[in-house]
Amino acid sequence: MDPLGSDALASKQVHVTVASEAINWKNVVNEQLLTGLAENPRLKLTGFVTGLTPEQKSYARSLGIELVDTDERDELYDFSNSELLSYPPESLKIDIFLIHSYESGLGKQAQLVRKHRRNCKWVQVVHTISEELLPFLESPEEYKDEHKRKIGLCKKADLVIAVGPKVYEAYKRALSASRNDEKLIPFVPGIIEELSNIYQVHENSNFENFVVLLSGSSIHFKVKGFDIAAKAFSLLEKSYHLMVVLRSTETPEKEEKIKQSLLELGIDCRQLKVRKPESHLDWQGLLREVDLLIKPSRTEGFGMSGLRAISARLPVLVRDQCGLGTILSRLPTGNNRLVTSDDPDVWADKIREMRGMDPRDRHSQAEKLQEEYANQFKLKEQCDELVNAFVGLVQRREACQIKYPPFTYCYECTYNYQYHFLWSDTP
Numbered sequence: 085m086d087p088l089g090s091d092a093l094a095s096k097q098v099h100v101t102v103a104s105e106a107i108n109w110k111n112v113v114n115e116q117l118l119t120g121l122a123e124n125p126r127l128k129l130t131g132f133v134t135g136l137t138p139e140q141k142s143y144a145r146s147l148g149i150e151l152v153d154t155d156e157r158d159e160l161y162d163f164s165n166s167e168l169l170s171y172p173p174e175s176l177k178i179d180i181f182l183i184h185s186y187e188s189g190l191g192k193q194a195q196l197v198r199k200h201r202r203n204c205k206w207v208q209v210v211h212t213i214s215e216e217l218l219p220f221l222e223s224p225e226e227y228k229d230e231h232k233r234k235i236g237l238c239k240k241a242d243l244v245i246a247v248g249p250k251v252y253e254a255y256k257r258a259l260s261a262s263r264n265d266e267k268l269i270p271f272v273p274g275i276i277e278e279l280s281n282i283y284q285v286h287e288n289s290n291f292e293n294f295v296v297l298l299s300g301s302s303i304h305f306k307v308k309g310f311d312i313a314a315k316a317f318s319l320l321e322k323s324y325h326l327m328v329v330l331r332s333t334e335t336p337e338k339e340e341k342i343k344q345s346l347l348e349l350g351i352d353c354r355q356l357k358v359r360k361p362e363s364h365l366d367w368q369g370l371l372r373e374v375d376l377l378i379k380p381s382r383t384e385g386f387g388m389s390g391l392r393a394i395s396a397r398l399p400v401l402v403r404d405q406c407g408l409g410t411i412l413s414r415l416p417t418g419n420n421r422l423v424t425s426d427d428p429d430v431w432a433d434k435i436r437e438m439r440g441m442d443p444r445d446r447h448s449q450a451e452k453l454q455e456e457y458a459n460q461f462k463l464k465e466q467c468d469e470l471v472n473a474f475v476g477l478v479q480r481r482e483a484c485q486i487k488y489p490p491f492t493y494c495y496e497c498t499y500n501y502q503y504h505f506l507w508s509d510t511p
Contacts, residue, residue, distance in 0.1 A: 098471075098478050099128045100180040101172060103193065105165040106135040107333060110363070112388045113211065113247055114184060116273050120467030122147050126475060132172045134165040152176060169193040178204045179478050186211040188230055191237045205477045208241035209271075210234060212385040213254045220306040220382050235259065242477055244268045245470070248386040248407035269473060272411065273388070274463035275454065276395040278364045282371055284397060284447060292323060294439045297374040297398075299329040299389035302338040309380030309403065310342070311349055315428035316380075318350025320435065325355050327374055329389065332362040371396040375446075376438050380423070380431055381406050394457055397450045401434050415460065417453040 100121065104114060109131070122129045131144055131151040144151045156163075156171040170193040172178065178197070181204050185191030194206040214230035221227060235258050238244045244259075244267055246252035252270040259265040296317075300308030310328070317326050328346070330339060339358060347353055361367050371377075377393035379402045387408035393400045402409045404422045412418030423434055438446065 097128050098126060098179045098474055099177045100182060100474060101130050101132050101176060101178045103132045103169050103181060103183040106133050106137060106140060109133050109140055113273055116463055118149060119147060120463045122149050124471045126471055130176060134168040166190055170196040172197060180205050180207055180474050182207040184209040185234055185237060203481060205242040207243045208237055209245045210251055210255055211247045213251060216383040217307050239264045243473055245271050247271055249410050250407035251385045271466055272461045273391055274461050275458045276392060279368060279392055279395040282368055282396040284372060290443060293325050294323060295325045295327055295374040296435060297327045297329060297377045301331050302334060302342055307382055309382055310346060312380040312426055312428050312431060313378060314346045314349035314351045316431040317355055319428060319432040322352060322355060326351060327357045327359060329370060330358060330360050332360045334360060367392055371398050379403055379406055382426060394454055397454050399438060399446045399450045415456040417449055417456055
């Protein structure tokens with residue numbers, strides 16, 4: 085009997101551990117994967133969060149997810165929270181170890197976890213195309229090997245989830261020479277439910293000022309097109325205001341540096357506001373305050389702030405070089421919200437054009453865009469496909485154990501792969 089067809093294997097619950105530092109636990113993609121995967125009865129989901137807080141544990145319980153921290157914290161002196169992700173609790177059963185690599189230093193921890201938990205499979209989540217960022221970074225030398233590092237991790241992982249079509253295509257091309265592209269799965273974040281029913285106070289009003297939201301960070305000043313936005317606002321009347329939203333982790337010094345850089349590019353100080361939201365609740369307030377969100381990014385893997393705005397039925401203008409721009413180009417209403425230029429004059433004209441619309445028409449089109457997006461990208465359907473892939477990984481592993489005792493580990497037995505060679509120790 086083929087072990088892959090075994091009823092025992094098919095019905096067995098798969099234990100999935102989602103690993104993250106506490107500071108990045110509420111990342112939107114991570115959160116959507118958690119909520120989507122937690123609803124599937126074929127999985128037992130646990131969050132491994134180094135430095136977790138009581139608030140995070142409480143939120144996870146509301147989703148039916150247990151959060152754990154490492155047992156090694158007291159024994160490993162001077163280890164960072166990201167380094168501690170290499171050491172999940174010994175008592176934690178792990179079939180699938182899922183980890184993101186949205187910033188430098190994350191993802192590699194899965195190598196040690198898989199080495200010590202020989203039956204564990206490694207799922208890597210990729211968000212960015214690091215080599216595209218290099219021309220627009222202040223210190224590119226610090227990140228020149230970042231793309232190579234991420235490709236290397238993807239080659240070693242058992243399964244790779246690519247966030248958005250642009251990231252998927254880039255990694256598909258990079259991994260195809262080694263045939264590792266076969267284990268790549270696309271994932272497009274869905275509408276953010278907590279933001280989907282926000283009432284926009286400006287939808288039936290013509291206020292004196294027109295407020296535009298721009299999100300980014302100090303390290304990605306040019307990547308996110310902060311300079312383009314500042315120059316565009318220097319061409320606009322003073323009734324146009326720019327609200328810059330930064331990560332909550334930005335230091336006061338970096339925040340002040342961003343302000344000064346924007347002012348030096350010509351925007352008037354009376355047009356500029358800076359905020360640092362820490363939660364979905366903060367984002368709800370911000371999205372009620374503004375009339376438009378812009379993403380003049382020169383390049384971007386996806387563009388989660390744009391999805392927040394679309395979820396909240398807030399009008400958007402998105403550069404076509406964003407992953408989100410690729411998606412909007414495929415939607416009837418979204419195609420009208422793309423900007424194909426880095427020229428500040430073009431952005432200034434587009435912003436004026438948006439303000440010139442009847443507020444009710446702006447809101448109606450934003451509502452239509454949210455509907456089109458929601459109909460095209462359904463979180464449950466995508467998570468069900470991921471669950472099928474996870475279960476397939478574990479079934480292949482256990483089939484090898486049944487078919488070829490006493491071997492306990494098959495390094496090549498990955499999603500969409502054939503059995504090539506078996507040995508008793510991890511390579």
